[in-house]
Amino acid sequence: MNDHIVKSYDSELxxxxxxxxxxxxxATAQLDAAVDVFQRRDSQAAMRVVANDEAIDALEHEVSHDVLRLLALRQPMARDLREVYAALRISADIERIGDYAANVAKRSIVLNQTAPVSAGRGLPALAHLANTLVREALAAYTLRDAERAMAVRSRDAELDAQYTGLFRELLTYMAEDPRQITACTHLLFMAKNIERIGDHATNIAENTWFLVHGEQPEGEREKRDLTSQ
Amino acid sequence: MNDHIVKSYDSELxxxxxxxxxxxxxATAQLDAAVDVFQRRDSQAAMRVVANDEAIDALEHEVSHDVLRLLALRQPMARDLREVYAALRISADIERIGDYAANVAKRSIVLNQTAPVSAGRGLPALAHLANTLVREALAAYTLRDAERAMAVRSRDAELDAQYTGLFRELLTYMAEDPRQITACTHLLFMAKNIERIGDHATNIAENTWFLVHGEQPEGEREKRDLTSQ
Known part of the structure; x- marks a missing residue:
């Protein structure tokens, strides 16, 4: 095969x-920033986090564009094709993670319009765990390390359990003081966003497994959000 | 080109x-069923809706598998490549719609464990509108009708407005009667799921536009969920 073509294909990958x-x-910086502005009750900074989401959306469009061009011009096969397919899937997951992070920042702006409530104390720890899962999944993808990717899947259950605890806690706050209902509702949605980020970390992990092995990972994912069971 | 290959490629598309x-x-039948079991408070039937979601997941895997095979064996170009790309994207959106429908059914089971609350009356109308958007987006895709697809995008704003109304209504129910907080929280998440279904209908519409025109539709999508602004 022509060396020039091979080299160029590699550089495209x-x-x-x-x-x-x-x-x-x-995306991971956005989630950190969203939690930070939430804790500092800084609406100005929160608006910047919301605006920054555009950079992720623009990159996802670039990935889609590059994937289509690569498929058309290089017609990759087998593992190379899976590389391109995984890139498409994983970029979509990161885009969603960015959306959820931006939504956390957006809701923190609404929260700043009411008195501070202590009910949100559990949120940063939840976000920290979710972001750890995302970073792990991305590291496993970068290294094409399928085993490391699968460890993310099992840790997602930890995140779900922590989310369930926070969910129940928020309900009790609402019941104790109806004036906190609006604030707690936004906190509930923020917590749910973070729980969903864990699901997308798991998707990234599963796509990394598929990329390496050419088949879906075995076994069921752990059950998700236990609050709706 | 070999007639046999062309014919076979068409049959694969x-x-x-x-x-x-x-x-x-x-997916649309699942959403209808989810609302039906919610209204009838039928937990048995709700469990069947939850279980049925597997059929959609299995079909999405089939689509992914067929797309990868088609890309590898047929190496489609231009419009043909966009056909395959759109199929991949749209199947992912339908899979999410199915997930949301199943989650509505799942939460209705939780609701059946508490006394009926009147706060959920607005949910069926919201789901009906969301399902209309999904059916319209799918019809536009089937007909490769880009103009019809774009009409879905503007109607999604209608759904968002209806969701916002229901969101505020549910908050007042919670404030008036703290015993309804848990039920109303699940109703809030159910409403949010349905609002998200509208976003996925819009995604399907935008991918249909891209498939036909080879570029992203112009103009911004209307703002989403207004409750977090």
């Missing part, structure tokens, strides 16, 4: 990799 | 089309 890496860095 | 049509039919 690397470009995709770089875009996804960049997306992941922004 | 038709197969994809058929799978997506089937997915769409199940």
């Amino acid at each position: 690397k470009r995709l990799d770089g875009e996804i890496k960049r997306m992941g860095e922004i | 038709k197969r994809l089309d058929g799978e997506i049509k089937r997915m769409g039919e199940i």
